[in-house]
Amino acid sequence: MTETVGPPATRHVDVSxxxxxxxRVGQPLRPDPREFAQVRWWTAAELRHAGLDRxxxxxxxxxxxxxxxx
Numbered sequence: 001m002t003e004t005v006g007p008p009a010t011r012h013v014d015v016s017x018x019x020x021x022x023x024r025v026g027q028p029l030r031p032d033p034r035e036f037a038q039v040r041w042w043t044a045a046e047l048r049h050a051g052l053d054r055x056x057x058x059x060x061x062x063x064x065x066x067x068x069x070x
Contacts, residue, residue, distance in 0.1 A: 001013050001014070001015050001016075002014050002016065002056055002057060005053065014056070016056040018056075018062055020066055023041070027041075029041065044063050044068035047059055047060070047063065048060065048063070
Protein backbone atom coordinates (compact mmCIF):
# COMPACT_ATOMS: atom_id res chain seq x y z
CA MET A 1 0.00 0.00 0.00
CA THR A 2 1.34 3.40 -0.98
CA GLU A 3 -0.02 6.89 -0.37
CA THR A 4 -0.23 8.84 -3.61
CA VAL A 5 1.38 12.22 -4.19
CA GLY A 6 -0.38 15.53 -4.75
CA PRO A 7 -2.47 17.96 -2.76
CA PRO A 8 -3.76 16.51 0.53
CA ALA A 9 -7.39 16.76 -0.61
CA THR A 10 -6.74 14.44 -3.58
CA ARG A 11 -4.34 11.93 -2.04
CA HIS A 12 -5.41 8.38 -1.50
CA VAL A 13 -3.85 5.00 -0.83
CA ASP A 14 -3.06 2.74 -3.80
CA VAL A 15 -3.06 -1.00 -3.21
CA SER A 16 -0.81 -2.75 -5.71
CA UNK A 17 -1.38 -6.36 -6.68
CA UNK A 18 1.41 -7.77 -8.82
CA UNK A 19 1.15 -10.75 -11.09
CA UNK A 20 3.97 -12.25 -13.13
CA UNK A 21 2.74 -13.55 -16.45
CA UNK A 22 3.94 -14.47 -19.90
CA UNK A 23 2.58 -12.40 -22.74
CA ARG A 24 3.39 -11.48 -26.29
CA VAL A 25 4.17 -8.17 -27.94
CA GLY A 26 0.98 -6.49 -29.08
CA GLN A 27 -1.24 -8.58 -26.84
CA PRO A 28 -4.32 -6.45 -26.09
CA LEU A 29 -5.27 -5.47 -22.56
CA ARG A 30 -8.93 -5.77 -21.66
CA PRO A 31 -9.37 -4.17 -18.25
CA ASP A 32 -12.71 -3.73 -16.57
CA PRO A 33 -13.52 -0.03 -17.21
CA ARG A 34 -15.33 0.12 -13.86
CA GLU A 35 -12.04 -0.58 -12.08
CA PHE A 36 -9.35 1.07 -14.19
CA ALA A 37 -9.05 4.55 -15.67
CA GLN A 38 -5.98 3.61 -17.72
CA VAL A 39 -3.75 0.55 -18.28
CA ARG A 40 -0.70 -0.25 -20.36
CA TRP A 41 2.11 -2.79 -20.60
CA TRP A 42 5.51 -1.82 -19.19
CA THR A 43 8.73 -3.66 -19.93
CA ALA A 44 11.24 -4.18 -17.13
CA ALA A 45 13.61 -1.78 -18.93
CA GLU A 46 10.91 0.91 -19.12
CA LEU A 47 10.23 0.60 -15.40
CA ARG A 48 13.91 0.82 -14.56
CA HIS A 49 14.29 4.03 -16.59
CA ALA A 50 11.02 5.71 -15.59
CA GLY A 51 10.60 8.24 -12.81
CA LEU A 52 10.03 5.75 -10.02
CA ASP A 53 8.20 8.28 -7.91
CA ARG A 54 5.22 7.29 -10.12
CA UNK A 55 5.30 3.61 -9.06
CA UNK A 56 5.03 1.38 -6.06
CA UNK A 57 8.34 1.90 -4.22
CA UNK A 58 9.30 -1.80 -4.21
CA UNK A 59 8.76 -2.50 -7.93
CA UNK A 60 12.48 -2.80 -8.70
CA UNK A 61 12.96 -5.30 -5.88
CA UNK A 62 10.11 -7.34 -7.37
CA UNK A 63 11.72 -7.24 -10.83
CA UNK A 64 14.99 -8.45 -9.32
CA UNK A 65 13.19 -11.29 -7.50
CA UNK A 66 11.66 -12.37 -10.81
CA UNK A 67 15.10 -12.43 -12.43
CA UNK A 68 14.32 -9.49 -14.71
CA UNK A 69 17.81 -8.11 -14.25
CA UNK A 70 19.34 -4.92 -15.41
